[in-house]
Each structure stands twice: as structure tokens, then as C-alpha cells.
Amino acid sequence: MLLILLWASRSIASAETPVEIGRRIYREGMLPGDKPVVALIQGDIVVSGQRAACIHCHQRSGYGVVEGNQVVPPITARSLFQPRPVQGSRAGLERPAYRHDSLRRALHDGINPNGRTLQAPMPRYVLEDSEMSALIQYLQSLTANPPAGVTNEALHLATIVTDAVPAQQRRALLGVLDKYIQDKNADIRLMQRGGFGHSQLFRSWQLHVWELHGNPATWGEQLEQHFRQQPVFAVLGGVGNGSWREIHRRCEHLALPCLLPNTDEPFTSQDYFYSMYFTRGIEQEADVLAQHLREHEISAPRRIVQIYRKEMAGETAAARLQHALAEVHHIQLQDRAVAGNTPIDAVFWQDVFASRADSYVLWLADNDLAAIDKQPDKHNPTIYISSSHVPHPAATIQPALRKHTSIVQLHELPAMWQQQRTRLDNWLRVHQLAQLDERIEANTTQLLSLFNLALSHLQQEDLSGEQLIERLEHLTPITHAWPSRYPQFSLGAGQHVGSQGGYVVPMRADGSLPHEARWIIPQGTQPRVQKSETSSGIGTAANNHE
Numbered sequence: 001m002l003l004i005l006l007w008a009s010r011s012i013a014s015a016e017t018p019v020e021i022g023r024r025i026y027r028e029g030m031l032p033g034d035k036p037v038v039a040l041i042q043g044d045i046v047v048s049g050q051r052a053a054c055i056h057c058h059q060r061s062g063y064g065v066v067e068g069n070q071v072v073p074p075i076t077a078r079s080l081f082q083p084r085p086v087q088g089s090r091a092g093l094e095r096p097a098y099r100h101d102s103l104r105r106a107l108h109d110g111i112n113p114n115g116r117t118l119q120a121p122m123p124r125y126v127l128e129d130s131e132m133s134a135l136i137q138y139l140q141s142l143t144a145n146p147p148a149g150v151t152n153e154a155l156h157l158a159t160i161v162t163d164a165v166p167a168q169q170r171r172a173l174l175g176v177l178d179k180y181i182q183d184k185n186a187d188i189r190l191m192q193r194g195g196f197g198h199s200q201l202f203r204s205w206q207l208h209v210w211e212l213h214g215n216p217a218t219w220g221e222q223l224e225q226h227f228r229q230q231p232v233f234a235v236l237g238g239v240g241n242g243s244w245r246e247i248h249r250r251c252e253h254l255a256l257p258c259l260l261p262n263t264d265e266p267f268t269s270q271d272y273f274y275s276m277y278f279t280r281g282i283e284q285e286a287d288v289l290a291q292h293l294r295e296h297e298i299s300a301p302r303r304i305v306q307i308y309r310k311e312m313a314g315e316t317a318a319a320r321l322q323h324a325l326a327e328v329h330h331i332q333l334q335d336r337a338v339a340g341n342t343p344i345d346a347v348f349w350q351d352v353f354a355s356r357a358d359s360y361v362l363w364l365a366d367n368d369l370a371a372i373d374k375q376p377d378k379h380n381p382t383i384y385i386s387s388s389h390v391p392h393p394a395a396t397i398q399p400a401l402r403k404h405t406s407i408v409q410l411h412e413l414p415a416m417w418q419q420q421r422t423r424l425d426n427w428l429r430v431h432q433l434a435q436l437d438e439r440i441e442a443n444t445t446q447l448l449s450l451f452n453l454a455l456s457h458l459q460q461e462d463l464s465g466e467q468l469i470e471r472l473e474h475l476t477p478i479t480h481a482w483p484s485r486y487p488q489f490s491l492g493a494g495q496h497v498g499s500q501g502g503y504v505v506p507m508r509a510d511g512s513l514p515h516e517a518r519w520i521i522p523q524g525t526q527p528r529v530q531k532s533e534t535s536s537g538i539g540t541a542a543n544n545h546e
């Protein structure tokens with residue numbers, strides 16, 4: 001498949017438009033015919049390919065970065081093709097608007113329209129005339145148009161609800177979004193009346209609910225249909241049962257920021273830029289558990305049986321656990337797959353426990369576990385249970401079984417979370433919202449506070465989805481003031497999964513969980529996000545040029 005795609009992309013390379021050629025120079029440092037771009041820094045340091053790509057310093061949005069004293073200026077169409085007035089401490093950096101020939105001179109000879117020499121690390125580029133024009137055409141297109149879903153008056157936003165989402169979860173999601181956006185729009189009207197005029201900062205937010213039906217394999221297509229009917233600037237959260245893969249891929253394809261949905265099956269195993277997640281979901285649970293098993297199930301040999309239903313999230317988790325334990329030779333992990341429609345009853349469990357494994361991993365939901373009516377006789381196994389399958393273990397796990405049970409979970413332990421959630425409770429109370437689903441309420445309020453903060457820092461006349469993502473990446477942890485259900489939540493360049501770890505905790509006899517446990521961060525499972533290497537820190541250049 002990949003080969004065919006590669007072949008196809010090569011064979012059409014000759015038909016690339018100038019803007020596409022320019023985009024590839026900008027983002028990948030590659031020229032037509034797959035030759036790397038070559039450039040010189042400080043007269044003698046040769047850089048080529050990815051290191052010479054503009055994205056490396058100016059970011060995907062063209063907004064650049066500020067890092068200590070080092071400023072990489074914005075090179076969007078709007079900033080390049082207008083004169084730059086600079087007052088105060090940065091005086092001396094003003095310059096007239098670029099034109100085609102002066103931009104060529106800047107890129108080739110490193111001289112700006114004032115005759116000032118551009119300082120290192122800005123490279124000098126060796127490009128053919130046609131390549132140079134292609135690059136300049138791409139720069140002319142860089143955020144030249146308002147992004148999808150943005151008008152002078154409104155910022156259109158969407159959220160996603162898929163089939164088979166319980167009514168309670170749906171109400172929790174839409175309740176929080178509606179109230180938050182009502183507040184926001186009331187503020188905006190106040191600002192407008194208060195004489196701030198109709199600044200574009202004060203666009204009202206308009207939410208569209210995208211319902212996706214049927215087979216998850218078709219969700220991407222449906223999403224695109226919604227988007228074509230009503231373009232939006234970003235997708236805020238959402239809730240779904242089933243793999244997020246097609247949604248993820250379509251968001252990347254449409255260059256549409258899709259932020260922090262409630263899904264146990266995100267898709268983070270390829271290069272991506274426009275999506276962000278709270279966790280890697282069920283795969284992260286499997287990785288956390290694998291790490292725990294490696295450290296705790298040490299008396300050799302250990303036989304562990306994992307049980308899951310075919311064609312469901314559990315199957316993904318089971319495959320991941322097999323993969324993660326493949327190298328651990330003293331653990332023998334056996335699979336027991338159950339067809340989706342086969343009932344799991346007391347007889348099934350007797351049979352399972354008769355196999356007398358050392359431990360069991362159950363990627364199964366409440367109703368399947370409810371059928372366990374007896375504790376395993378005569379042996380003392382540990383039973384690992386996934387909290388994304390069983391959100392309320394105390395209500396599900398029979399008292400006799402609790403002393404055997406350990407819960408795998410990615411969110412904060414109840415005792416710790418209680419201390420933080422006051423702010424969320426207050427917010428719900430003030431907005432007359434009943435507590436319906438803690439996960440969705442906590443996640444959606446956190447998402448909205450991050451989005452609102454990032455948005456307020458964007459260059460409003462020159463909005464872009466790329467700028468939004470970069471701004472979210474650069475919010476410092478201290479600005480993550482809203483309580484998060486996930487310990488150590490933080491986003492960054494190349495880090496679009498906010499929380500990387502999880503707990504494996506033994507259940508107590510009364511069904512509660514301990515107050516403390518070790519936070520496990522699985523090794524070697526960093527997601528792959530496309531990033532520019534300079535952007536390790538502080539803020540985007542947008543701030544300084546506002």
C-alpha cells in the first residue's frame with residue numbers, strides 16, 4: 001500500500017502546481033525529482049533537506065518563534081507583503097513591504113529590502129528560478145485567505161457525536177459546550193457594546209454538532225461531508241464508541257484541528273499534526289500494564305490469560321499487550337477471544353478459572369464481568385481490569401473478587417482528583433448542569449479552557465489552524481490552570497498526547513482504590529508528531545508582533 005502511494009506520488013510529481021512545489025520546499029526541504037534543498041548558513045555551513053526546510057524555524061504556520069533573544073520572524077503573506085513598522089526596543093527592524101524581486105534577494109543573498117543583512121541562522125538558498133518562484137508563490141498563499149469556518153462575525157466550530165453513545169454522555173458533552181459558548185458569546189456582545197468596536201477578536205462562536213453514523217470506517221467520509229456543508233475552524237472534543245482512525249485521518253487531510261475528543265481508540269501511530277488527544281486510550285492502558293507486568297510478574301514462568309471480545313477495542317488492547325510483552329520470555333501470554341455476540345456467563349468463567357493461570361487480563365465490559373459469581377478456587381490469581389471498559393469497578397466487581405482485582409487506569413486516583421475537582425463542580429453548579437459523566441465534563445471543560453486561552457493569543461487578522469496548534473503546543477504548564485483528570489497533562493511541539501502514563505492499582509475490599517500509587521510511564525512509546533525542532537519552548541513570534 002505504502003509503496004503504491006509512494007509510486008503514485010512520484011509519478012504525479014511532474015504535475016505538481018507551483019504552490020505544491022513551494023509547499024514541499026517549505027515543509028520538507030525537497031525539490032521536484034526528490035532532490036534535497038541546499039543552503040548555506042554563515043557563509044560556510046551547508047544545510048540540506050529537512051534541516052534546510054523553512055518549517056524547521058518559521059513553523060508550519062509561518063509564524064516563527066521567539067526563544068530567548070532569538071527571534072524567528074513571521075513570514076506569512078500578511079507579514080511579508082506589508083511594511084513592518086517597529087517601535088521601541090525593536091526599532092531598526094522596520095522595513096518596507098517585500099516584492100517578488102526583493103524576496104528573491106532575501107532568500108538568495110540574505111539582504112532585506114532595507115539593504116540590511118539577515119542574520120544567522122537564516123540560510124542563503126541556492127534555487128533555480130522556477131523553484132524560487134514556486135517558493136514565493138507558496139509564501140504568497142501562506143494564510144493569505146481566511147481559514148475555513150472564520151467570517152468577520154463568526155467563528156464556526158464543531159463537535160462530534162457518534163452512534164451508540166449513551167444519551168447521558170451526549171447530554172454531558174453538549175451541556176458543557178453550550179453553556180460555555182453562551183457565556184463566551186455574552187462576553188463578546190458586552191465587549192462590542194463597550195466600545196471595543198467590531199474587532200475580529202470578538203467573533204461569536206457557533207457550534208455545529210456533527211453526528212456520525214454506522215461503521216467507523218465511514219466516519220471520515222461523513223466528517224468531510226459535514227465540513228463541506230459547513231466549514232469550521234476546529235473540532236472541539238466529541239465522544240464516540242469505536243476507532244477514531246478515520247476521523248483522525250480526515251482531519252489531517254483537511255488540515256482541520258481536531259482537539260481532545262473522548263475516545264478510547266485514538267490513532268497516534270503515524271506522523272500527524274492537526275490532532276490532539278488526552279491519552280492514547282486503550283493502547284496506552286496495554287502499555288502501562290505491560291510495564292507493570294514486566295516489573296511485578298517476575299517469578300518465572302508466568303502464565304497469563306487475556307480475554308477480549310473480537311472486533312472491539314479489547315482486541316486492539318490485546319494485540320498491543322502481546323506486542324509489548326513479546327520480548328519478555330518468562331511471561332507466557334495466552335489469548336482467549338470471544339465473538340462479539342456470544343454471551344459470557346457463569347459457566348464461561350468456571351471454565352476460564354479452571355485453566356488456573358497465574359493472572360488474567362480482562363478487556364471486557366461491566367455486563368461480562370457481572371457474570372463472575374464465584375472467586376477462582378484454590379489458586380490466587382491477579383485479575384487485571386481495564387477502567388476504560390469498566391468505568392465504575394466498585395459497582396461491577398463482586399466483593400469476593402476484589403482482593404484479586406487490580407485496575408488499570410489512565411486518569412487520576414479518586415482521592416487526588418477529589419482535591420482538584422471543586423472548580424469543575426462549581427462551574428457545573430453555576431451553570432445549572434447536573435453531573436452526568438465525570439470524564440466528559442472534566443475533559444470538555446479542560447479542552448475549552450485551553451482552546452479559549454490559545455485563541456486569545458492568536459494573531460486575529462491572520463488566523464490559521466496551524467497557528468492554533470502551535471499555540472496550544474506552547475501553552476506553558478502554568479497556564480493549564482483548569483483541573484485535569486490526567487496527571488502531568490502537558491502538550492508540546494511533537495507531543496500531542498497530553499498524558500503519557502497510567503496506574504495499576506489493587507482494589508480494596510470495600511471497592512475503593514488506594515490514595516496513592518506509582519505513576520507508570522511506559523518506555524519507548526512516544527507518539528510520532530511532525531514538529532519543527534526549534535520549537536521547544538516559550539512562545540510564538542505572534543506575541544511580539546501584535
Ligand code: HEC
Pocket residue numbers: 025026051052053054055056057058071072073074075080084095106107112117118119120121122123125135
Ligand atoms: C535555521 C533557521 C531558519 C531557516 C531554516 C529558515 N529561516 Fe528564514 N529566518 C530565520 C531567522 C532567524 C530570520 C531573522 C533574520 C534577521 O532578521 O536578521 C529569518 C528571516 C527570514 C525572512 C525575512 C523576514 C523579514 O521580515 O524581513 C524571510 C523572508 C525568511 N526568513 C524566509 C525563509 C524561507 C522562505 C525559508 C525556507 C526556504 C527560511 N526562511 C528558512 C531563520 C530561518
